[in-house]
Amino acid sequence: MGRESRRYVCQSCGYSSVKWMGRCPSCGEWNTLLEERERSYLKVLKTPPVRAVPLDSIPEESFTRISTGFENLDGVLGGGLVPGQVVLIAGEPGIGKSTLLLQVSRRLRSGGKVLYVSGEESSSQIAMRAKRVGAVEGRILILTETVFERILSAVRETGPSLVVLDSIQTVYSEELESSAGSVSQVRECAFRLSELCKEMGIPCFIVGQVTKEGAIAGPKVLEHLVDTVLHFEGERFNFYRVIKVSKNRFGQAGEVAVFRMTDRGLEEVLEPSAFFIEQRVRSPGSVIFPYTEGTKPILLEVQGLVVQALYTTPQRKTQGYDTGRLSLILAVLEKEAGIFTRDSDVFVNIAGGMAVREPACDLAVAVAIASSKRERIIPEDTVVFGELGLAGEVRAVHFGELRIEEARKFGFKRALVPRGQELEGNGIEVIGVSSISEAIDLIL
Numbered sequence: 001m002g003r004e005s006r007r008y009v010c011q012s013c014g015y016s017s018v019k020w021m022g023r024c025p026s027c028g029e030w031n032t033l034l035e036e037r038e039r040s041y042l043k044v045l046k047t048p049p050v051r052a053v054p055l056d057s058i059p060e061e062s063f064t065r066i067s068t069g070f071e072n073l074d075g076v077l078g079g080g081l082v083p084g085q086v087v088l089i090a091g092e093p094g095i096g097k098s099t100l101l102l103q104v105s106r107r108l109r110s111g112g113k114v115l116y117v118s119g120e121e122s123s124s125q126i127a128m129r130a131k132r133v134g135a136v137e138g139r140i141l142i143l144t145e146t147v148f149e150r151i152l153s154a155v156r157e158t159g160p161s162l163v164v165l166d167s168i169q170t171v172y173s174e175e176l177e178s179s180a181g182s183v184s185q186v187r188e189c190a191f192r193l194s195e196l197c198k199e200m201g202i203p204c205f206i207v208g209q210v211t212k213e214g215a216i217a218g219p220k221v222l223e224h225l226v227d228t229v230l231h232f233e234g235e236r237f238n239f240y241r242v243i244k245v246s247k248n249r250f251g252q253a254g255e256v257a258v259f260r261m262t263d264r265g266l267e268e269v270l271e272p273s274a275f276f277i278e279q280r281v282r283s284p285g286s287v288i289f290p291y292t293e294g295t296k297p298i299l300l301e302v303q304g305l306v307v308q309a310l311y312t313t314p315q316r317k318t319q320g321y322d323t324g325r326l327s328l329i330l331a332v333l334e335k336e337a338g339i340f341t342r343d344s345d346v347f348v349n350i351a352g353g354m355a356v357r358e359p360a361c362d363l364a365v366a367v368a369i370a371s372s373k374r375e376r377i378i379p380e381d382t383v384v385f386g387e388l389g390l391a392g393e394v395r396a397v398h399f400g401e402l403r404i405e406e407a408r409k410f411g412f413k414r415a416l417v418p419r420g421q422e423l424e425g426n427g428i429e430v431i432g433v434s435s436i437s438e439a440i441d442l443i444l
């Protein structure tokens with residue numbers, strides 16, 4: 001039996017309260033508490049007795065992985081989709097989420113029907129796109145629907161091999177009074193869909209829109225509910241697209257897959273390093289950084305530019321890199337390496353538009369800035385990685401070996417790395433540095 005209760009839920013973080021407040025005490029946002037009516041289910045007390053089982057008596061589950069038809073997407077998922085796996089794919093408008101999922105529907109190796117539910121577009125819009133990307137096929141069933149209960153019954157009736165819900169923010173359950181896209185709706189619909197998919201053993205993709213700040217619209221709980229969270233990123237005006245996995249219950253997080261957007265849909269880029277360093281410039285301020293957060297490293301070009309400031313307040317602008325981190329690096333450069341940029345504008349760009357968040361990029365950013373400031377070219381055949389501490393010390397990072405190996409594979413001859421991480425380079429000279437000043441002296 002259900003009982004209705006009234007609550008005020010913060011649309012930014014999911015905090016709920018019995019009374020309205022102007023400011024959310026949890027996330028500090030103003031005017032985000034909205035009234036939502038929810039049915040609270042009173043648990044029936046007559047639950048049958050439960051029994052816990054000894055760990056060693058549980059048979060190991062061996063899942064058959066289902067290929068998505070994209071080698072690099074399978075790689076990101078840890079080898080393909082697992083039956084009942086719920087994957088949230090989040091990305092900015094127009095990045096290509098619907099395109100990718102339509103292509104996956106077509107390429108899915110398991111055969112069988114695919115139920116593609118769209119709450120955003122009309123069936124003819126989808127058909128047009130399908131024609132363009134070559135995904136027109138009878139076994140792909142399109143359902144344009146926003147009432148969640150009807151979607152659930154369609155899943156039960158068709159028993160597909162894959163469900164795509166595009167997007168979670170457009171559907172609403174009739175059992176809740178709040179509007180589509182509200183925290184309660186998003187949470188409830190995602191939870192019930194994932195329960196059904198688990199029960200029926202169907203893998204499922206849920207599209208999630210992102211907010212201006214880049215967070216998945218809806219509370220963190222959405223990320224907790226699903227098995228895998230993929231972030232679809234890229235510059236809208238650039239043709240490259242990247243999928244990063246930030247959570248995966250069936251594989252490693254941090255993996256990256258690179259795609260190229262063409263008029264025939266997305267094409268996978270299987271050698272992203274070659275792709276990103278292709279247009280490398282040979283001028284001061286440019287350096288190659290082997291990026292990796294998973295098992296596949298990618299060589300990226302980091303560019304720094306230091307110019308005399310025209311205005312009283314010097315600018316610090318970055319693309320694909322955190323500005324806060326840049327301020328810290330500039331402070332360390334000034335204090336520990338005597339490189340002053342106080343009166344200069346400083347720009348940092350990760351070429352190709354990829355966004356880098358790992359601290360292993362610090363040293364590359366620092367030497368790129370030093371190189372631009374001193375107008376000295378960094379040797380072309382050198383890669384740089386390492387984290388910077390506040391005292392100017394270069395700290396060890398993850399996956400040193402993988403990064404060096406990737407650089408070697410692409411013909412680089414030298415790697416500047418944190419001291420202690422001078423691993424076997426075979427064919428590449430690996431130089432360990434312990435401070436930023438040592439690194440700059442060596443490389444410039």
Ligand SMILES: Nc1ncnc2c1ncn2[C@@H]1O[C@H](COP(=O)(O)OP(=O)(O)OP(=O)(O)O)[C@@H](O)[C@H]1O
Pocket residue numbers: 091092093094095096097098099100120261262263264
């Ligand atoms: N003819 C075309 N040639 C090349 N690229 C195209 C063409 N038509 C569309 N695109 C690309 O596809 C993108 C739109 O893809 P898609 O609709 O899959 O994005 P989405 O992430 O689902 O967007 P939304 O959030 O609006 O649903 C466009 O931004 C554009 O880059």
Ligand SMILES: [Mg+2]
Pocket residue numbers: 097098099120166
């Ligand atoms: Mg779309």
